[in-house]
Amino acid sequence: MTVLVTGGAGYIGSHVARLISERGDRVVIADDLSTGLPDRLEGQVSAHIDLAAADAVEQLRAVIRAHEVTSVIHLAARKKVAESVELPEWYYQQNVGGLVNLLEAMKAEKVTRFVFSSSAATYGMPQIGQVDEDYDCKPINPYGETKLIGEWLARASAKAWGLRVVNLRYFNVAGAGWADLADTAVANLIPIAFAAIRSGRPPVVFGTDYDTADGTCIRDYVHVHDLADAHLAALDYLEHDNRKFDTFNVGTGTGSSVLEVVEEVRRVSGLDFDLDLQPRRAGDPPALAADVSRIKNELGWQAKQGLTEIIESAWNATKS
Ligand code: WQD
Numbered sequence: 462m463t464v465l466v467t468g469g470a471g472y473i474g475s476h477v478a479r480l481i482s483e484r485g486d487r488v489v490i491a492d493d494l495s496t497g498l499p500d501r502l503e504g505q506v507s508a509h510i511d512l513a514a515a516d517a518v519e520q521l522r523a524v525i526r527a528h529e530v531t532s533v534i535h536l537a538a539r540k541k542v543a544e545s546v547e548l549p550e551w552y553y554q555q556n557v558g559g560l561v562n563l564l565e566a567m568k569a570e571k572v573t574r575f576v577f578s579s580s581a582a583t584y585g586m587p588q589i590g591q592v593d594e595d596y597d598c599k600p601i602n603p604y605g606e607t608k609l610i611g612e613w614l615a616r617a618s619a620k621a622w623g624l625r626v627v628n629l630r631y632f633n634v635a636g637a638g639w640a641d642l643a644d645t646a647v648a649n650l651i652p653i654a655f656a657a658i659r660s661g662r663p664p665v666v667f668g669t670d671y672d673t674a675d676g677t678c679i680r681d682y683v684h685v686h687d688l689a690d691a692h693l694a695a696l697d698y699l700e701h702d703n704r705k706f707d708t709f710n711v712g713t714g715t716g717s718s719v720l721e722v723v724e725e726v727r728r729v730s731g732l733d734f735d736l737d738l739q740p741r742r743a744g745d746p747p748a749l750a751a752d753v754s755r756i757k758n759e760l761g762w763q764a765k766q767g768l769t770e771i772i773e774s775a776w777n778a779t780k781s
Pocket of ligand 1: 668
């Protein structure tokens with residue numbers, strides 16, 4: 462098989478691309494390098510394409526034809542929640558518009574295997590701590606909306622012209638599978654905590670009065686190498702299963718609180734630090750973890766690594 466990986470110069474996409482190459486399948490990357498890093502493309506076949514640009518359909522069709530692409534994994538997207546609140550039109554244009562172009566190109570070139578990178582942000586503020594895929598999706602920001610609309614569009618294409626879709630809802634992705642592919646953005650709790658302690662500032666904890674065991678928010682942190690592996694399981698499933706559209710949570714099934722995360726950061730780094738206890742951050746659900754039964758039963762995938770491996774790998778990759 463030859464897999465087109467959009468966003469393959471990004472943190473998650475580069476892990477996915479490397480894992481596919483390592484098992485011997487061919488990879489072609491499409492990336493606009495707006496947030497992805499050129500270094501991550503080393504040794505990979507790649508094309509510089511902005512999926513939301515006016516000429517994207519033609520460019521994508523040319524890439525699909527030139528490399529005889531058989532399957533597509535679509536990760537290229539804007540993913541900053543706060544930015545999406547400031548710039549909703551741009552988020553819709555980039556995330557929904559980019560997907561429209563990609564699906565048009567796939568339809569024209571008769572490529573029907575599709576893995577879509579969705580998010581637990583589609584669930585919004587669930588009232589239960591562990592959500593399964595049938596839980597009612599009510600995203601609370603434009604980022605989450607664009608992901609849910611992306612799922613709907615992929616499902617509509619599945620009905621209309623035979624696209625076959627595995628829709629992966631990522632929970633909180635962290636860690637590094639390879640040091641050179643580590644997350645360089647300081648946008649989520651673990652990299653933010655590392656950056657704080659390196660510069661001698663106390664990490665911020667948003668909210669200590671939640672109805673959880675230690676009062677801080679609970680999230681399901683999944684190792685990026687495990688997450689990348691879920692994409693391989695999804696590709697294999699598309700090879701042998703005939704269902705048109707399926708959604709799977711990708712998490713560990715186990716939640717960790719913010720205090721548990723920072724304690725593990727303290728242990729792994731060997732550094733002592735205070736904490737900056739702040740009020741709740743707007744829009745944070747108290748607890749969000751994945752029910753992972755479906756992906757385990759149907760794709761045969763489960764996370765192998767836990768919070769310790771996540772934090773150790775991220776720390777080791779970025780400590781120099
Ligand atoms: C985790 C927990 C914070 C920073 C977001 C998106 C989601 C997905 C992943 C993209 C929360 C707390 C954080 C800090 C803290 N995005 N926190 N101090 O919000 O669960 O998920 O990223 O694909 O769509 O919403 O992740 O890492 O921001 O926060 O206490 O300095 O850490 O309140 O409880 P979140 P996060």
